[in-house]
Structures are given as C-alpha cells and as structure tokens.
Amino acid sequence: MSAETQQVDSGRFPSWIGQYLRDHLLLAVIVVLFAVYPFLYDFLTGQFGLTAQMILPRTRTMLTILALGLFAMSFDFISGYTGYLSFGHAAFFGIGAYLVLLGHNGQLPVVPAETSFMLLLLIGALIAVVAAFLIGLISFRLSGVYFAMITLGIAEMMYVASNNWAFLTPGESDPTEGVAAGSPSEIGFFEPALGVPFVESLQVEIGPFGDEEIFGIAVGDPQIVSYLMIGAVVLLCYLTMKRIIHSPFGRVMIAIRENEERAKAIGYNVFYYKMGAFMISAFFGAVAGALFVGYEGAIDPENSFFFLVTGFALVAAIIGGLGTLAGPFFGYIFLEGVEEFLSREGGGGGLQPFLEQNLPGAILDTDILGLTINEALSAFMTGHGDFYAGIIFIIFVLYVPIGMLGTLRNRYGTDSLAKYVSAGVEKRLSSSDGETPATGDD
Amino acid sequence: MIDVLTPLALAETVDLLTSPSDITGVLIEGLAKGSLYLMIAVGLTLIFGLMDVINFAHGAFTMYGAYIAGVAVLALGVGSMGFVGALGTFFIIMIAVFVLLAVLGVIFEVTLIRKLYEYPPIFMILLTFGITITMEELMRMIVEFRDINSGQWDIGWDAPRQSSLPSELGGTTEIGFVNFTGLQLMQISMGVAVLAGIWAFLNKTRYGLFVRAGVEDEEMARALGIDINRTFTAVFAVGSGLAGMAGVMLMWDPLWDVNVPLALAVLLPAFVIVIVGGLGSFKGTVVASFLVGLIDALGTWAFQTGVIQFTDIDQLMIFAILVVMLILRPRGLFGVKGQGDHG
Numbered sequence: 001m002s003a004e005t006q007q008v009d010s011g012r013f014p015s016w017i018g019q020y021l022r023d024h025l026l027l028a029v030i031v032v033l034f035a036v037y038p039f040l041y042d043f044l045t046g047q048f049g050l051t052a053q054m055i056l057p058r059t060r061t062m063l064t065i066l067a068l069g070l071f072a073m074s075f076d077f078i079s080g081y082t083g084y085l086s087f088g089h090a091a092f093f094g095i096g097a098y099l100v101l102l103g104h105n106g107q108l109p110v111v112p113a114e115t116s117f118m119l120l121l122l123i124g125a126l127i128a129v130v131a132a133f134l135i136g137l138i139s140f141r142l143s144g145v146y147f148a149m150i151t152l153g154i155a156e157m158m159y160v161a162s163n164n165w166a167f168l169t170p171g172e173s174d175p176t177e178g179v180a181a182g183s184p185s186e187i188g189f190f191e192p193a194l195g196v197p198f199v200e201s202l203q204v205e206i207g208p209f210g211d212e213e214i215f216g217i218a219v220g221d222p223q224i225v226s227y228l229m230i231g232a233v234v235l236l237c238y239l240t241m242k243r244i245i246h247s248p249f250g251r252v253m254i255a256i257r258e259n260e261e262r263a264k265a266i267g268y269n270v271f272y273y274k275m276g277a278f279m280i281s282a283f284f285g286a287v288a289g290a291l292f293v294g295y296e297g298a299i300d301p302e303n304s305f306f307f308l309v310t311g312f313a314l315v316a317a318i319i320g321g322l323g324t325l326a327g328p329f330f331g332y333i334f335l336e337g338v339e340e341f342l343s344r345e346g347g348g349g350g351l352q353p354f355l356e357q358n359l360p361g362a363i364l365d366t367d368i369l370g371l372t373i374n375e376a377l378s379a380f381m382t383g384h385g386d387f388y389a390g391i392i393f394i395i396f397v398l399y400v401p402i403g404m405l406g407t408l409r410n411r412y413g414t415d416s417l418a419k420y421v422s423a424g425v426e427k428r429l430s431s432s433d434g435e436t437p438a439t440g441d442d
Numbered sequence: 443m444i445d446v447l448t449p450l451a452l453a454e455t456v457d458l459l460t461s462p463s464d465i466t467g468v469l470i471e472g473l474a475k476g477s478l479y480l481m482i483a484v485g486l487t488l489i490f491g492l493m494d495v496i497n498f499a500h501g502a503f504t505m506y507g508a509y510i511a512g513v514a515v516l517a518l519g520v521g522s523m524g525f526v527g528a529l530g531t532f533f534i535i536m537i538a539v540f541v542l543l544a545v546l547g548v549i550f551e552v553t554l555i556r557k558l559y560e561y562p563p564i565f566m567i568l569l570t571f572g573i574t575i576t577m578e579e580l581m582r583m584i585v586e587f588r589d590i591n592s593g594q595w596d597i598g599w600d601a602p603r604q605s606s607l608p609s610e611l612g613g614t615t616e617i618g619f620v621n622f623t624g625l626q627l628m629q630i631s632m633g634v635a636v637l638a639g640i641w642a643f644l645n646k647t648r649y650g651l652f653v654r655a656g657v658e659d660e661e662m663a664r665a666l667g668i669d670i671n672r673t674f675t676a677v678f679a680v681g682s683g684l685a686g687m688a689g690v691m692l693m694w695d696p697l698w699d700v701n702v703p704l705a706l707a708v709l710l711p712a713f714v715i716v717i718v719g720g721l722g723s724f725k726g727t728v729v730a731s732f733l734v735g736l737i738d739a740l741g742t743w744a745f746q747t748g749v750i751q752f753t754d755i756d757q758l759m760i761f762a763i764l765v766v767m768l769i770l771r772p773r774g775l776f777g778v779k780g781q782g783d784h785g
Contacts, residue, residue: 146772150768160754315575318568384583386575390576393568394569397558
C-alpha cells in the first residue's frame with residue numbers, strides 16, 4: 001500500500017487523500033498488515049506447520065478480537081478520555097448483540113422478522129444511544145467510584161434480566177442458554193450482510209457460510225471475507241472515534257479528565273460533553289456487539305451483559321494503554337495472543353500441542369507427584385487462558401501503568417496530542433505524592 | 443418485564459400482612475441473610491475506610507474460604523461427629539480459615555498492593571481485579587485437577603453440606619407461631635458476634651484506635667508515630683480473614699453454591715451494601731446489610747409463594763436498591779464526602 005500511497009498523489013484522487021496517507025503512513029501500513037494477515041497466516045502455517053500455529057493467533061481468533069477490540073476502544077473512548085470509568089459498558093455490547101438476533105427472529109415490535117443486518121445494527125446502536133442517555137441522566141450526577149458502581153449496578157440488572165426473561169427465548173428454551181438466530185423454526189436463515197444499508201449490491205454476506213468474494217474479487221474462504229468486512233467496519237469506527245477525539249469536542253473531554261472544575265470554570269457545560277461522549281461510546285459499543293453476533297450467530301448473557309465482558313475490555317485497555325484509543329485494540333490482540341499461546345481452546349494452536357509433539361516421550365511420561373508432565377501440561381495449558389491474562393494484567397498495572405501504546409507514543413511519538421496525553425497520564429501518576437512510584441522503565 | 447403479577451398476588455400479599463408466621467418468617471430469614479451479608483461486606487468496608495482500596499479480590503477470598511472449609515469438613519469427617527463435635531470442629535475450621543486467608547491477605551498487601559498507594563484509586567481497582575481473575579482461574583484449575591465436585595467448577599458443590607450439616611441445624615423449630623431453623627439462629631448469632639467483635643476491635647483496642655486515627659487523618663497519625671503501613675497490613679489481613687470466614691458460613695447455607703462463580707456472586711452484593719451504607723462507614727454497612735438482607739428475603743418469599751414468577755428477583759432487587767439509593771442519596775446512607783467514618 002505504501003507504493004500506492006505515492007501513486008495516489010498523481011491526481012486521480014483529491015490531493016488531501018495523498019496528504020492524509022503520507023501523514024498517517026504508519027496507520028496505513030498497520031491496516032495493510034491486518035488486511036493480509038489471514039493470507040499470511042495460511043502461508044506461514046503451510047510453510048512452517050506447528051511452529052507458526054504455535055505463535056500466531058488463528059484467523060478465527062482474530063475475528064473475535066476485531067469485535068471485542070472495537071468494544072474495548074469504545075470503552076476507552078469514555079473511560080480513558082473523560083476519566084469516568086464506565087463499569088457497566090457491557091450493557092451496550094449486550095444491547096447491540098441481542099437486538100440483532102431478536103430483530104432477525106421477529107420478536108421486536110414494529111421491526112419485521114428477517115430485517116437486514118445493517119439496519120438492525122444501526123437500530124441497535126441507536127437504542128444503545130438512548131439507553132446511554134437514560135443511564136447517563138442518573139449516573140452523571142455522581143463521579144469517581146460512585147459512577148463506576150451505578151453503571152455496574154444497571155448493567156448487572158440487565159444481566160439478571162437477560163438471564164431470566166422468558167420473552168428473549170420463545171418456546172421452552174432457557175434464557176441463560178442465550179439466543180440463537182432463527183430459533184423459532186419458521187424464521188429463515190441468518191444471513192448478515194455488511195455494507196451500505198439499503199443497497200443490496202454494496203453488501204457482502206458475512207458469517208461462517210457467507211460469501212466467498214468481496215464485490216467480485218474472489219477470496220475463497222467465508223471466514224476471511226468476514227474478517228475483512230468486519231475489519232473494515234472496525235477501521236471505520238476507529239477513524240470516526242479518532243476524529244471526534246481530535247476535534248474540539250474531544251479536547252473538552254480530555255479537559256474534563258484533567259480537571260473538571262476548571263473546564264466548568266472556563267464555561268463549558270461539562271454535563272453535555274460527558275453525556276455526548278457516553279452516548280457516542282455506547283453507539284460503538286453496540287456496533288461491536290452486533291459485529292460479534294454477525295459472525296457467531298448466537299449470544300448468551302454470559303458473553304454479553306456479564307460484568308467480566310467489561311472487565312476484560314478494561315484489562316485490554318490497561319495493557320494497551322488507557323486513553324490511547326487504538327491501544328485497547330492492540331491490548332486485546334496481545335491478551336488473546338498470549339492466552340492462545342499458553343492455553344489451547346478448542347482446536348487452537350499454542351504451546352501445549354507443540355511441546356506434546358516435540359518433547360521426547362521420556363520427559364512427557366516423567367512422574368512428578370503422581371502425574372506425568374504430559375497430564376500436567378494438558379491440565380494447566382488447556383482452557384485456562386484467563387489465569388495467564390490475570391498475571392499479565394497485574395504485571396502491567398504494577399510496572400507499565402500507561403500501557404504498551406502509551407509507552408511507545410511517549411518514547412517515539414512526535415509532538416502530538418497522543419504524546420501530550422500519555423505524558424499527562426504519567427505526570428498525574430507520579431505527582432500525586434512526593435515519592436516517585438516504581439514504574440519500571442518509563 | 444415483571445409481567446406476572448397474577449391475581450393471586452394480591453391475596454398472597456394480604457396473607458403476608460395478616461399472617462404472623464409469614465411476617466416473622468420473612469423477618470428471621472432477612473436477619474439471617476443480613477448477618478451473612480454483614481460478614482461478607484464488613485471486611486470490604488474496613489479496608490476501604492482506612493486504605494481507600496476498593497478490594498475486588500474480596501469475593502475470591504470468600505470463595506477460597508468456602509472451598510477450604512468444604513475440603514476440611516470432608517477430610518475430617520465432620521458428618522459423623524454428633525452435634526457438639528460438628529459445631530466445635532466447624533468453629534475450629536472457621537478460625538483456621540480466618541488465619542490462613544489473613545496470611546494470604548498479608549502476602550498480597552506486602553508484595554503487590556503496597557506498591558500502588560501513591561497511585562490514583564482506580565489503579566487499586568485494577569490491581570485487585572487482576573488478583574481476582576488469577577485467583578478464580580487458579581481455583582478452577584485446582585477443582586478440575588483434583589476432581590473436586592467431579593471437576594465441575596461452575597456447579598454448586600453441596601457434598602460437604604449434605605454430609606456434615608447437623609440435623610439439629612437443618613430442622614425447623616416452632617415456638618408459638620414463629621418458625622425458624624437452627625442454621626438461621628446460628629447465622630444471626632454469628633452476625634451479632636462479628637458485629638460486636640469489630641466494634642470492640644475499633645473502639646476498645648489500641649490497634650482499633652490506630653485504625654480510627656488513620657481513617658481520620660493519615661498524615662497526623664503518622665506524625666504522632668503510628669506505623670500506618672503496619673496498620674494497613676493488619677487491616678487488610680483482618681478484612682481478608684473475615685471474607686474467608688463468611689465463606690465458611692456460606693458452605694453450610696443451602697441458598698449459596700460453593701463454586702468458582704461464587705466469588706462474583708458474593709462480591710457484587712457486597713459492593714451494593716458498602717455503597718448503600720456509604721463508602722467506609724461501618725455503621726452504614728451494618729444498616730445496609732440488614733436492609734439488603736430483608737429485601738432479599740422479601741424477594742425470595744415473593745418468588746416462593748408465586749407472587750412474582752421471576753427466578754432471580756432477589757438479585758434484581760439488590761441492584762435496584764443500589765441504583766435507587768445512588769439517585770436519592772449519592773453518598774449512601776451514612777457516607778461522608780471524602781473520607782469514610784467509623785462510628
């Protein structure tokens with residue numbers, strides 16, 4: 001793409017595009033890397049087999065990361081930039097996810113069954129905005145811990161409701177099991193299509209059985225098509241949020257975080273700005289939820305409204321860097337990558353199958369305290385990714401509190417807003433007391 | 443959402459108001475639940491009041507306490523000891539768990555939490571949240587690996603209760619129109635004992651004086667030569683130990699499941715109580731515990747008699763209390779802006 005960057009300048013496009021791409025070369029390179037990742041993964045695993053499978057996250061994992069990463073970014077948008085910790089952010093993810101499926105199953109008033117996915121996505125996002133408005137109305141009277149707790153309380157009420165409300169699952173099935181697309185049998189197939197709403201020809205069907213080509217370009221694997229399409233939406237959302245952050249509105253958000261009293265004294269009506277930021281982040285949180293079910297085709301309360309959904313967005317935000325917007329996304333990749341490396345979920349790669357195949361049998365069968373090393377490996381390295389995630393998280397909180405991207409921007413960033421933000425975070429950390437906290441290398 | 447207010451509801455509600463045995467039943471159940479909640483939440487309050495640490499790992503300590511007690515009860519064969527023996531062993535286990543988890547609390551405080559006192563309070567939430575994820579997953583590994591409850595970490599483990607709860611505690615006693623179980627009586631007396639113990643600790647001991655001084659004005663207390671860091675460690679140890687003790691109590695209560703999700707199931711109501719009472723206020727926590735306990739009991743009663751057909755109505759109501767309270771009194775019942783108080 002960097003070669004193309006030069007071509008764009010030659011007049012086929014307005015010149016600002018070329019200028020923009022030159023200014024954001026790094027962003028363009030990263031986007032291209034993401035775009036070719038599935039092909040790269042196939043190539044590398046074909047070439048190096050198990051070794052590559054061990055290190056690289058699968059395309060399937062990357063798909064989940066895209067949706068959850070967007071959710072983490074939307075969480076960072078409110079929590080990292082205004083300083084109001086939205087501990088019930090999972091509510092918006094759940095609204096987006098449930099609304100798509102309920103809309104498809106024809107359980108919503110007004111909306112007919114099998115409404116197109118794009119429309120449902122937008123409706124869900126707008127409902128999340130309304131919900132954020134209502135939640136914000138009562139929550140923004142509080143601040144600090146109290147704000148975090150009241151949002152948590154509201155989200156937990158929704159979680160309990162989604163666990164028990166028989167309306168969600170008509171028929172006899174248990175709401176705790178979640179909602180699947182097409183659960184009353186007369187409803188047609190769930191065929192989510194991403195693209196421009198109302199324009200059939202500009203939409204591409206995603207999902208495990210979706211299209212195999214994007215606008216006539218054959219890709220081959222529906223999974224890769226979904227990855228590229230969802231990735232494009234995530235990129236669009238990221239750019240939008242970034243644009244808002246860099247606008248005067250975003251500067252007021254940062255001012256609220258740094259010193260709300262002063263922002264008020266200058267004359268900003270901080271309540272409006274906080275509400276606006278909260279509603280915007282709810283919008284993107286719901287989009288993330290819709291994208292998540294777009295591929296999965298089903299959702300349960302445990303994966304949507306539950307407190308730990310917010311919890312892991314928070315973990316990702318800290319690892320990537322709170323208040324860096326893109327940071328939480330990379331934090332999620334890091335987190336999932338490490339989890340997949342250290343613990344095998346389903347048929348995934350990781351360290352355990354690699355060791356199992358490459359260690360000599362004598363070592364594998366060695367007996368320690370009544371169990372062989374092989375058994376110990378499969379016990380501790382299968383499905384326990386959260387354990388390692390927790391440890392990594394603690395290390396980050398203790399030693400790299402501004403996160404990966406925060407540190408990078410601090411060290412290599414130009415004299416940009418990002419640098420100012422990271423430096424601000426660090427200054428706040430070290431200036432709250434005379435002693436300098438042990439923050440490791442930064 | 444609660445579309446199921448049947449015509450039955452009115453009659454049943456009138457029944458509650460006119461039937462003395464129903465009223466006392468709900469009251470006693472509410473007191474028993476409130477006592478449990480008090481045991482769970484009081485450690486959280488102590489820690490927050492002094493150290494301004496919102497301890498997300500609190501529920502995990504309770505969960506560990508419950509599992510340790512379950513294993514100990516089965517290993518010691520409490521079931522075959524008779525009433526007095528079983529009760530005695532139970533209390534010994536409780537003390538042992540208190541000590542064990544207090545030691546664990548000291549380890550966490552000294553190695554991890556102490557490093558972050560200078561940071562904004564949010565980092566304490568993050569750190570303890572990391573600790574709770576790790577602790578939960580570790581317990582999951584142990585459960586699966588040691589084959590506790592056939593390796594099912596998310597389903598309640600009731601073998602210890604079924605084998606060891608003395609029939610004297612499980613059965614219902616009737617005095618006049620008042621019905622209660624021995625277990626409820628025991629829970630209420632434990633709650634009162636913990637309440638009295640903490641009160642005495644804060645108001646009658648030298649260390650309690652240090653704690654109150656630290657809450658009031660940390661710098662002044664330091665200037666007067668009180669080793670606040672050691673007081674922090676001690677309070678964190680006591681709080682962790684109390685969380686573990688609550689876990690031991692929960693092990694015998696049929697309404698609670700001993701499993702890994704118990705950590706969060708305990709943590710969230712505890713937060714509600716601490717916030718409804720006012721962050722850091724001991725008095726507030728006591729009042730809020732019994733308030734939440736009563737409302738929980740009322741919700742359970744409403745579900746059992748069929749007034750409301752919504753399984754988790756009690757949980758829904760607990761969070762509703764939180765939201766309503768924060769709207770009406772943003773600082774909770776007895777909360778003070780800034781520092782918490784003990785009284």
